[in-house]
Amino acid sequence: MSSSGLSRRALIAGAGAAVVGWNTTARAWAAKPGENVEHLPALDGTVTLQGAGLERFSSDFGHLVTAAPRAVLRPASVRDVQKVVAFAQRLRIPVAVNGQSGDQTVVGADALESHSSYGQANPRGGIAIDARGLSRIVSVEPGRAVVEAGATWAQLTDAALAQGWAPPCLTDYLHLSVGGTLSVGGIGGAVQRHGLQADTVQELQVVTGTGELVTASPERNRELFEAVLAGGGQVGIIVRATLALVPARERATVFTLAYDDLDVYRADQEKVMAEGRFDLQVGNVVRSADGSRWRYTAELVAFGDAGRTVDRERLLAGLRPVAGETSVVEQDWREYAFRVDAFAGYLRAAGFWGLPKPWLSLFLPASTVGVFMREATEVLTAADLGAGLLLFYPYARARVKAPLAVLPQEPVGWHFDLLAFPGPGADTAAMLERNRRLYERAVELGGKRYLIGAVPGMTGADWRRHYGGLWERVERAKRRWDPAGILAPGQGIHAA
Numbered sequence: 001m002s003s004s005g006l007s008r009r010a011l012i013a014g015a016g017a018a019v020v021g022w023n024t025t026a027r028a029w030a031a032k033p034g035e036n037v038e039h040l041p042a043l044d045g046t047v048t049l050q051g052a053g054l055e056r057f058s059s060d061f062g063h064l065v066t067a068a069p070r071a072v073l074r075p076a077s078v079r080d081v082q083k084v085v086a087f088a089q090r091l092r093i094p095v096a097v098n099g100q101s102g103d104q105t106v107v108g109a110d111a112l113e114s115h116s117s118y119g120q121a122n123p124r125g126g127i128a129i130d131a132r133g134l135s136r137i138v139s140v141e142p143g144r145a146v147v148e149a150g151a152t153w154a155q156l157t158d159a160a161l162a163q164g165w166a167p168p169c170l171t172d173y174l175h176l177s178v179g180g181t182l183s184v185g186g187i188g189g190a191v192q193r194h195g196l197q198a199d200t201v202q203e204l205q206v207v208t209g210t211g212e213l214v215t216a217s218p219e220r221n222r223e224l225f226e227a228v229l230a231g232g233g234q235v236g237i238i239v240r241a242t243l244a245l246v247p248a249r250e251r252a253t254v255f256t257l258a259y260d261d262l263d264v265y266r267a268d269q270e271k272v273m274a275e276g277r278f279d280l281q282v283g284n285v286v287r288s289a290d291g292s293r294w295r296y297t298a299e300l301v302a303f304g305d306a307g308r309t310v311d312r313e314r315l316l317a318g319l320r321p322v323a324g325e326t327s328v329v330e331q332d333w334r335e336y337a338f339r340v341d342a343f344a345g346y347l348r349a350a351g352f353w354g355l356p357k358p359w360l361s362l363f364l365p366a367s368t369v370g371v372f373m374r375e376a377t378e379v380l381t382a383a384d385l386g387a388g389l390l391l392f393y394p395y396a397r398a399r400v401k402a403p404l405a406v407l408p409q410e411p412v413g414w415h416f417d418l419l420a421f422p423g424p425g426a427d428t429a430a431m432l433e434r435n436r437r438l439y440e441r442a443v444e445l446g447g448k449r450y451l452i453g454a455v456p457g458m459t460g461a462d463w464r465r466h467y468g469g470l471w472e473r474v475e476r477a478k479r480r481w482d483p484a485g486i487l488a489p490g491q492g493i494h495a496a
Helices: 078-091 152-159 178-182 220-226 262-275 312-316 333-337 340-349 365-378 428-444 462-479
Strands: 021-023 028-031 037-039 046-048 071-074 095-098 127-130 137-141 146-149 202-210 213-218 236-244 251-259 278-285 294-304 326-333 359-363 389-396 413-417
Touching: 021 326, 037 078, 071 078, 078 095, 078 127, 078 202, 078 236, 095 236, 137 152, 146 152, 152 178, 152 333, 178 236, 202 220, 213 220, 220 236, 220 365, 220 462, 251 262, 251 312, 262 278, 262 294, 262 365, 262 389, 262 413, 326 333, 359 365, 365 413, 365 428
Parallel strands: 071 127, 095 127
Antiparallel strands: 021 028, 021 037, 046 071, 137 146, 146 236, 202 213, 202 236, 251 294, 251 326, 278 294, 278 389, 359 413, 389 413
């Protein structure tokens, strides 16, 4: 092995042996040259073919799907990604990128992991690409940042804040890879103002399913640009992104309002969204203190700067939460942005982090969301949530520009996000069946799914129904940029 990485050889972790390539007849790694052996390309990084290096990529955050890859590439350059994808394309070996993101301050096996919940980033016996091999913040300048796809939003946030800037929209948990969230959309509490994280992208560098490196933007290779953002990794691998930044704020005033009435909660949430009162707007569904019913909580956030207070009375005027149950907390902006870290620490300490998580993420049109939520809360129990959350808040469809971020057609919709952390011994098979039933009901009511969720039994017909009039565009993009059909098989979008 050369000092710069592999030179047509890959170490088999823990075995002390080496391979020279892929036997096209046996469809397995070969230790000796031969007539049917395709040699591995010379790489700057490393490839792992056996041992713990593979095991770490066999599962994901959801711990519901397990399938060991045949190899893991830890790239040291974009060239590595190109070479391995081209190699895999010739040999019809599946490939998927795995963010392997996580809180770098956490020590232990669960510090780095794929945050897919249902095998979406699993190459199903193919080659996993460890995105942490490309995780630099390349540059931060006024109004924009250039980052490699394996960098996390936490890294970017801190790098931007150091220069007085911030990403306009963030996921709740920041230790997720930039490439991963852009591939599914990336939703957070600023969706009402800025759309998805995918809507803040100015330019991408993409390795297509043939190994070609392409620069794509709204002005250049637009068709590829739009096929990659929220495209589920089906046509290309994001290796670098140029992202919009906005001036950083110093303070966050967080209003928490409690509701017992679903209709009043919905009306108030839609009212403040229409009027643009707050900078961030989320909400969740929780059990009442006595465990007898579900309650609705709005979390509304106004940004400000030191020495200037927000007009609390004006922001809350006309809203109708339960009397006496509104709280207001002033926080440092960064403290609020990283607020989920403490909750994640609790989940790790309590043993929930590494258990199966049957998440369900949906978008519902405003006209039918009340029907869906009433039916869902009749089905769901406190055990279904475990230590987790059920997020429930509105969005304005006009703010979401990425074409493949498929949403209901109405101007206002609602995000239903069951982030379940069930306890030990939970019947996750039954919970997955429940997810399927809720998904079917959502579709009947005009709803769509968000690609991170765990919905079992998705068929080609389901995906065609999901994409609707976009399906031909999705299929055309797959044929053009991934003609061998090797990329991101775990999504199941183009499965036979």
